[in-house]
Amino acid sequence: MKINMSYGSGGVQTSNLIHDIFLKHFNNSILNRLEDSAVLNVSGKIAYTTDSFVVTPMFFKGGDIGKLAVCGTVNDLTMMGAIPKYLTCGFILEEGTEIETVERIAESMARAAKEAKVKIVAGDTKVIEGKGGVYINTSGIGEIAVNGVSVSACKEGDAILLSGNLGEHHAAIMSERMGIQNEISSDCAPLTGILNKFIKEGIKVHFMRDVTRGGLATILNEITDSSNCGVEIEETALPISNEIRGFCDILGLDPLYMANEGKMIAVVPGKQAEKALEAMRSSVYGKNAAIIGRITEGKSVTMKTTLQGTRRIDVLYGEGLPRIC
C-alpha cells in the first residue's frame, strides 16, 4: 500500500494513518487525546527548539531519518542544559511512499524516543506530489537543569572536550550513496546521558554544542564569532578512528568539516577538564571522549598540527554533503 494524496486530506485516510501507525507506536496518554494541541504541565525555564530532517537515503547503517529526527532535537535541547521532555512531529510524505516505510520510520522514532525519555505529544501529516520521499520536522521542549549554558559564557583558559570520534555520520551517509562497502556506521544518538553525568559530577559546563552540519570547524568558529575569545585545538588530540582516517584519505575529506549526529563539544573551566573528561567517558556515548583544546584570547580558531605547525581553521564554505540530516 502506498501513500496517495487522500492521506493528507484531513478526512478518513488521514485518520486511519494516525490511528494505525502513529498512535500505535508513539502511544502515550497526551497524544492519544487527539486534540488540536497537547496540554502539558511545565514549570520554570524551558528550552524550545525545532529541526527538519531531509536525509537521503532514509535508512542507513546505524540509523534512519526517524532516529535522526528524535536524536537531533533531543540533542539541541540537551546542549542548552535542558532535560528533553516532549517532542512534536510533522511528517511531509511524498505520494508513492510505502505505508510500510512510514511505519518503519515511526517504529524507529518510538524506539529513539524511549531511549531519550521523551514523549511525542503532537503531530501533523501532509502529503505532496513526488517519488516516495519523506521529510520530518520535530520540535522539542526540555526543562532547563543547568542555567547559563551559552556560547557567551566561554572564558579564556576553559578546556574544550569532544565526546568521541569525528566524521562517522557523514562517512556512513556518503558510503551508502556511493555504494562503498565498509564497517562505518552513523553515530546518531541522544546525548542527554552526558549532561546527566556533568550534573551528577558537579561540572560547571559553560557551553555545549552537538557536532552536526558544518562539522567541528564551524562550531569552533561560532564560539569565536559570539564570544570575545579565540580557540586553539590540537590535531593529535582529535579522536578519529582508523576507518574514518582511511576513508578521508581516499576521498580527500577533512574530518573537521564532517557531520556527526551523536557527538558534542563541551567547554568547561580548565581546572575541571579532567573530571569532565571522566564524566563524558563514563557515559554510553562518550567512551572515546578527549580534551581537544582550549579557549584563548584573540579572535581566531587555530589548530596545532601533527607536525607542530599552526593551521587557521575557517568556517565551512559551500556544501559539505547535501541532505546529510
Added chain:
Amino acid sequence: MKINMSYGSGGVQTSNLIHDIFLKHFNNSILNRLEDSAVLNVSGKIAYTTDSFVVTPMFFKGGDIGKLAVCGTVNDLTMMGAIPKYLTCGFILEEGTEIETVERIAESMARAAKEAKVKIVAGDTKVIEGKGGVYINTSGIGEIAVNGVSVSACKEGDAILLSGNLGEHHAAIMSERMGIQNEISSDCAPLTGILNKFIKEGIKVHFMRDVTRGGLATILNEITDSSNCGVEIEETALPISNEIRGFCDILGLDPLYMANEGKMIAVVPGKQAEKALEAMRSSVYGKNAAIIGRITEGKSVTMKTTLQGTRRIDVLYGEGLPRIC
C-alpha cells in the same frame, strides 16, 4: 539570486540566510541569541502543537504560505483555550527558490506573528532538490487561559456556533489554480481575538475547533466520535456568502467539506448561546458568526435541510483539494 544546496549546509550561506532574512524580519531578543534552543520562562499549563504547510500556490488572494503557517498554529493553540506565545519555524526550501520569495514569505510571517502577538523564537532551514517549492513547519506554545476545553466536554443541549462564512480559503486556492477570476479571498486569520472575547464575557466554552482540512462536516463528526453525543445543524443557519454559493453551484462543491483557515466552531452551554454569539460578532474575525446547531443525544451528525428534510453528514472520504494548507 536563487537558493542552492549550500544554503542548507550549516556553513556560511546558511548563516547569511539566517542573518539577512530571518533575523531581520523575525527580530526578537530570544531568537537573536542563535543558540541551539530558545530559553523561555513559562508557568503552569501550556498548550503545545505543530503543523506543516505545503499549500500551492504559495501566494494567493488573502494570504500566502507564511501567513498560513503562523495563523494555523496560532489557531490550534487558541482552540485549546490557550493564548499563543511562541512559535518555531522550520523551512524546507527546494533548490531554485528565489531568495526574494523566501524574504517575502518571512515578511508575511513576521506581520502575521505581530498581529497574533507571538514571537518566532527558534528556526531551522534545510534545502532539497526540486523546482522552487517551499514547505514550512511551525510548532507553537501557548499559555492555557481556559481550562478543560475538550471535545469530551460537549454536552446535550449545548449550542454550536460558527464564527463566519464557510469555504473561503478553499475557493480562493481553487480559483488561483484554475485561473478563475473572482473576488473570493482566503479567510486566513488568527482567531485568538474570539477566545479573548469569550474570556472577557465569561463564556464557559466547552469545545472549540478551527475549520480546516476536511471542512465543517469532518469536525462535527469528530465531536460524535469523541463524545457520547450527536450533532444537529440547520442548513438555513450556515453563513455562506453569495459568491461562495455561486462558486459551489458551478463547480459542484459542498461547503460542508471545504476548508477555511480563519473560522472556528465553538460549543457553549445552550443558555450562553446568544451571549457567545455577541462576543464572536464583536471580534474582528467573527462578524458573520451564527448559531448553527446543537449537541443532541445519539451518535450521528444530521442537518435539517432548507426543505425541512434531514440529511446525514458524513466525514470526508478521499481528497477534498490536495495541498490546501
